[in-house]
Amino acid sequence: MADHRDASRADAPRASRPRGGRPSKSPQDAQRAPRSAMHSKVSPARLAALEAVRLVRERDAFAQDIIAKRIDSSDLEPEDRAFATKLVLGAVSAQGTLDEIVDRALRSPSDVQPDVRDALRLGAYEIVFLDKSPHAAVDQGVELVRSIAPRAAGLANAVLRKIVMLKASFPFGDPARDSEALARLHAFPAWLTRRLVADLGLEDALAFMRASNQPAPLFVAVNAVKTCDEDVLAVFEKAGEGIEPASIGEVSVPGCYLVSDGRSLLVPELRRLLAQGRLLVSDAASQLVASSVLPEIKPGSFLEIGAGRATKTILLQSDACRTYGAQIERYATLDNHEFKTRILLDRVAQYDVRVSEALTGNALNLGAVVGERLFDAVFVDAPCSGLGTLRRHPEIRWRLKPESIASFARTQLALLEEAAGHVARGGILAYATCTVTNEENSGVVQSFLSSEAGARFKLVPIAGRSCVATRLLAGSSDAHFAVRFIRT
Ligand SMILES: C[S@@+](CC[C@H](N)C(=O)[O-])C[C@H]1O[C@@H](n2cnc3c(N)ncnc32)[C@H](O)[C@@H]1O
Numbered sequence: 001m002a003d004h005r006d007a008s009r010a011d012a013p014r015a016s017r018p019r020g021g022r023p024s025k026s027p028q029d030a031q032r033a034p035r036s037a038m039h040s041k042v043s044p045a046r047l048a049a050l051e052a053v054r055l056v057r058e059r060d061a062f063a064q065d066i067i068a069k070r071i072d073s074s075d076l077e078p079e080d081r082a083f084a085t086k087l088v089l090g091a092v093s094a095q096g097t098l099d100e101i102v103d104r105a106l107r108s109p110s111d112v113q114p115d116v117r118d119a120l121r122l123g124a125y126e127i128v129f130l131d132k133s134p135h136a137a138v139d140q141g142v143e144l145v146r147s148i149a150p151r152a153a154g155l156a157n158a159v160l161r162k163i164v165m166l167k168a169s170f171p172f173g174d175p176a177r178d179s180e181a182l183a184r185l186h187a188f189p190a191w192l193t194r195r196l197v198a199d200l201g202l203e204d205a206l207a208f209m210r211a212s213n214q215p216a217p218l219f220v221a222v223n224a225v226k227t228c229d230e231d232v233l234a235v236f237e238k239a240g241e242g243i244e245p246a247s248i249g250e251v252s253v254p255g256c257y258l259v260s261d262g263r264s265l266l267v268p269e270l271r272r273l274l275a276q277g278r279l280l281v282s283d284a285a286s287q288l289v290a291s292s293v294l295p296e297i298k299p300g301s302f303l304e305i306g307a308g309r310a311t312k313t314i315l316l317q318s319d320a321c322r323t324y325g326a327q328i329e330r331y332a333t334l335d336n337h338e339f340k341t342r343i344l345l346d347r348v349a350q351y352d353v354r355v356s357e358a359l360t361g362n363a364l365n366l367g368a369v370v371g372e373r374l375f376d377a378v379f380v381d382a383p384c385s386g387l388g389t390l391r392r393h394p395e396i397r398w399r400l401k402p403e404s405i406a407s408f409a410r411t412q413l414a415l416l417e418e419a420a421g422h423v424a425r426g427g428i429l430a431y432a433t434c435t436v437t438n439e440e441n442s443g444v445v446q447s448f449l450s451s452e453a454g455a456r457f458k459l460v461p462i463a464g465r466s467c468v469a470t471r472l473l474a475g476s477s478d479a480h481f482a483v484r485f486i487r488t
Pocket residue numbers: 305306307308309310311312313334335336337340361362363364381382383384
């Protein structure tokens with residue numbers, strides 16, 4: 001994780017209270033707030049990071065959601081916000097490895113209270129992965145612990161100093177020969193490291209793990225339902241913000257652009273494009289999958305299973321406008337979460353996207369939701385381990401269990417078999433994931449084709465290839481997978 005190093009000025013403590021105070025709190029949060037924050041010698045970025053990692057832990061929340069609510073919308077200085085974000089993403093993505101390092105420095109690891117452990121993890125992250133000056137990192141780590149548990153400051157001092165010494169022997173083994181050491185070096189669980197090496201091969205697994213520890217690039221999609229690329233580019237140009245057409249490898253993705261600086265989207269003209277539903281933030285791989293799963297001929301009816309919060313729905317209807325000149329008329333969506341269906345309806349309205357039916361129900365029993373109906377195209381955007389999105393969802397790697405992969409694969413196969421029964425003759429069945437395990441991707445495809453339900457289907461190439469499989473590389477899109485079958 002060497003690329004996490006930086007020399008941000010935001011790590012300096014402020015003499016007085018941060019400008020405008022810290023992120024807003026609920027009364028309950030306020031009770032748990034660092035007691036001496038008002039006069040703390042610890043930097044505001046670290047205090048904000050500590051609060052955020054506590055919330056991620058206590059609420060089992062997504063780090064990005066907490067960052068959006070507590071850091072992005074706080075009145076921290078921009079460099080403090082950037083440093084706090086870096087600390088939160090780093091401490092969450094390296095959590096298991098940091099715990100091991102902290103435990104090695106403790107005499108009695110189980111006695112440490114959870115919020116003190118949060119602070120020690122942040123300190124350990126700075127020392128081991130950010131290559132901070134040991135003196136500053138220890139000093140700030142001790143102050144961070146003091147802000148929540150003054151009596152634990154002495155312990156924090158001893159532990160963080162020990163971690164400075166342990167760093168010399170990190171990752172505690174030879175990564176070239178010891179998979180545990182390789183896992184620690186990249187802050188991955190050992191079981192997942194072995195699995196990635198087995199599935200991707202050593203070289204690709206290493207590239208994947210390195211890229212997973214870097215910030216994700218920002219991609220946007222032009223919503224062809226409401227606007228055209230030229231108009232959006234003109235707004236960027238007028239605002240003086242950089243944007244360029246995105247491609248994945250050799251493949252260009254229609255309507256997809258890479259934004260040079262993530263802060264561009266805070267500029268009022270560009271915020272307006274988002275608010276008006278002309279522009280959508282979405283990874284380039286999601287955009288490629290959406291454009292790849294559409295049938296060549298406009299389908300009379302389309303069912304999207306696992307529609308979630310409508311990102312692919314918007315992309316698919318936007319691509320339908322690009323491909324067929326108009327949206328698909330009979331477009332039904334299905335998700336098993338009512339709250340997601342509500343969000344979907346709000347978002348499709350904002351983007352002027354046509355959804356003829358927004359269904360909530362269990363796609364494992366599709367007949368109970370859509371009856372005997374057949375569709376010209378059915379798209380299963382399957383629940384999966386999500387490993388292809390680790391840069392955006394850093395908590396996934398420590399929440400997944402080894403047995404989760406097989407469990408996802410069973411559900412994915414069952415969803416495909418159920419969906420197959422609702423594809424009209426000559427119709428398209430498409431399947432996508434945002435992960436890289438063979439079991440959930442090619443494994444599910446093979447199992448489906450050899451199943452009774454799959455016997456009537458065969459793979460249809462996408463742009464001359466049997467599947468879309470993007471790779472997670474530095475500066476690239478996320479890793480997604482997609483295939484299309486035709487009912488023969
Ligand atoms: C990969 S996510 C979908 C992402 C979404 N299509 C988007 O582009 O934002 C998979 C979705 O499948 C839904 N899901 C999981 N199991 C399901 C089931 N048995 N029936 C219906 N939907 C299900 C989840 O709630 C989740 O929203």
